Amino acid sequence: MSLRKTIISAAILSAVCVPAFAEEVKIGVPSWTGAQAIAHVLGEVVTSRIGGSVEYVPGNNATIFQAMDQGKGDIDVHPDVWLPNQESFTNKYVEGAGTVTLSSNPYEGNQGFCVSQNFAAEMNISDIADLGRPDVAAAMDSDGNGLGEMWIGAPGWASANVNQVKVRDYGLMDFIEPIRAEEAVKTARIKDSIAKGEGYAFYCYKPHAVWFMFDVEMVTEPTYDPANYKMVQPSDDPDWYEQSMVATKDALKQVQIAWSDSLVDRSPAIAEFFASFALTADDVSGLAYEISANGRDPADVAAEWVAANSDRVDAMLGL
Numbered sequence: 001m002s003l004r005k006t007i008i009s010a011a012i013l014s015a016v017c018v019p020a021f022a023e024e025v026k027i028g029v030p031s032w033t034g035a036q037a038i039a040h041v042l043g044e045v046v047t048s049r050i051g052g053s054v055e056y057v058p059g060n061n062a063t064i065f066q067a068m069d070q071g072k073g074d075i076d077v078h079p080d081v082w083l084p085n086q087e088s089f090t091n092k093y094v095e096g097a098g099t100v101t102l103s104s105n106p107y108e109g110n111q112g113f114c115v116s117q118n119f120a121a122e123m124n125i126s127d128i129a130d131l132g133r134p135d136v137a138a139a140m141d142s143d144g145n146g147l148g149e150m151w152i153g154a155p156g157w158a159s160a161n162v163n164q165v166k167v168r169d170y171g172l173m174d175f176i177e178p179i180r181a182e183e184a185v186k187t188a189r190i191k192d193s194i195a196k197g198e199g200y201a202f203y204c205y206k207p208h209a210v211w212f213m214f215d216v217e218m219v220t221e222p223t224y225d226p227a228n229y230k231m232v233q234p235s236d237d238p239d240w241y242e243q244s245m246v247a248t249k250d251a252l253k254q255v256q257i258a259w260s261d262s263l264v265d266r267s268p269a270i271a272e273f274f275a276s277f278a279l280t281a282d283d284v285s286g287l288a289y290e291i292s293a294n295g296r297d298p299a300d301v302a303a304e305w306v307a308a309n310s311d312r313v314d315a316m317l318g319l
Contacts, residue, residue, distance in 0.1 A: 023052030023267040028064035028075040031154050032183055033209055035080035037287035038257070038279065040302035042079055045313055048306060050269050060156030062235060065089040069099045071262030077274065078258045082109055085158040085253065088233040094258070102258050105278035107207070109253035110218075111159060113150070114204035116194050117215040123199065127220045128170055131201055137175035139199035147177035151186040151202040162231055162246055163203050169247040170221075176201075187292065190214055207285035209292035221249035276316045 025046055029039045043054040057075050059067070065086075067075035081102065083090060093100040115125055123136050130136055131150065140148025152167065153160025160180055167178045186202050187210070193200035194214060204210060204218060222228070228248040232240040257277060264271045283305075290301045306313055 023050055023269050024054070024073075025052060025076045025263065025267055025270050026055045026057050026073060028059045028067070028078050029056050030060060030064070030078070030080060031058075031156070032080070033288040033292050034207060034284045036298050037284060037291055037301065038079040040298040041279070041287070041305060042077065042257070042274070042277065044299070044302040044306045045273060045316070046270055048303070049313060049317060050273060052267065052270055061086055061089060061158060062156070065093050065100065065258075068258065068260035069093045069097055071099060071260050073260075073262070073266060076260050076263045076267075081256055081258045082159070083254045083256075084231075084251070085162065088158070088235050090258070092235075099261050100258050101261055101275075103256040103275060103277060105276070106254040106256040107279055107281045107284065109205060109207065109255045109281065111203070111205035111250050111253065112218045112221060113163075113201055114210070114216045114218050115199070115201050116190070117217050118194065118197070119199050120217055120219075125219060128172075130219065132170070132172045132175045134175065136199065140176075140201060142198065142200075145177070148175060148199065148201070149179050150176050150200075151189065152178040152180060153203050154182050155180050158233055159203065159205075161233060161240065161244075162250070165231065165241065165244045165246045169245055187213070190216070207281040207283075207288065209285065209288035209290075211285060212289040213293045222247065224249045224251045226251075273317055276318065278316065 023046070027039045027043055029036055039056060043056065046052045046054050059075060061078070064075050064078045068078065081090065090100075090102060094102055113128060113131070119125065123130070123139060125131070125136060131148070137148035140150070142149060150167070152163035164178050167173060167176055189200055190202065190210070191214070204216065210216060225248045228245070230245045232243040234240045237243050257274060259271060259274050287301055287305060290296050291298050
């Protein structure tokens with residue numbers, strides 16, 4: 001074979017074997033377990049079914065949305081956008097700048113405050129106002145400072161800001177100390193309090209592994225009333241706490257994924273998959289349970305779910 005034919009053959013072989021560009025995505029991973037689960041399901045489908053490459057990037061809501069807005073590929077997708085909790089970000093980047101897209105297949109979320117079923121029965125707790133009773137607050141005071149501890153969320157969570165306002169506007173500040181800590185701290189405290197027969201209250205939401213892990217129940221709150229729900233996030237106003245007023249239960253949430261519009265040009269097959277992606281609240285609870293309660297690697301749990309739900313994944317991929 002002549003040198004010219006060899007070069008031509010090599011060029012043809014290269015063109016056949018190597019795509020014009022590789023589908024790739026960087027998936028933001030917030031700290032809560034449900035988001036970690038969804039992030040890895042997205043990544044598993046991209047790698048095993050689309051043949052793309054994935055990088056997981058830890059970050060809070062503000063960091064992920066800012067990176068998606070910039071469109072440089074530092075972070076391309078947020079796997080678990082809770083609305084209206086994160087509405088300040090979607091208003092800015094989806095509705096305002098038009099640089100981020102929300103999926104149209106949300107699952108429904110519910111959030112509130114929980115105690116263990118045993119603690120509720122022992123202290124006759126059923127409503128948020130019961131947490132402000134002196135006997136209940138004393139039973140939740142593990143450090144002796146005169147205030148009962150209640151976990152309101154992790155640092156960087158929009159919901160933690162909402163819950164801080166709620167503690168004030170429900171008239172609980174003289175009885176309850178709102179605690180911000182990583183979710184693993186909350187889970188360990190629930191387990192410890194139940195084992196010791198102590199009182200403890202915490203922010204809870206569905207879907208979540210906690211419903212599979214412990215016998216807990218959500219206390220009632222005043223029915224959602226938009227007239228009594230004015231939440232300003234720190235990203236909108238440095239005086240957010242003073243400007244906010246929340247004295248009612250949150251409305252049921254719409255939870256979906258969001259991605260940078262720039263991904264459509266850089267990795268169109270991945271962006272098309274994201275537009276069709278859909279999970280149920282039960283899916284997320286089950287995935288989160290495997291990660292939180294059984295201590296399994298999120299990547300292994302996601303791979304198992306994708307393999308077991310191939311028909312649903314095919315539908316998302318338009319197959």
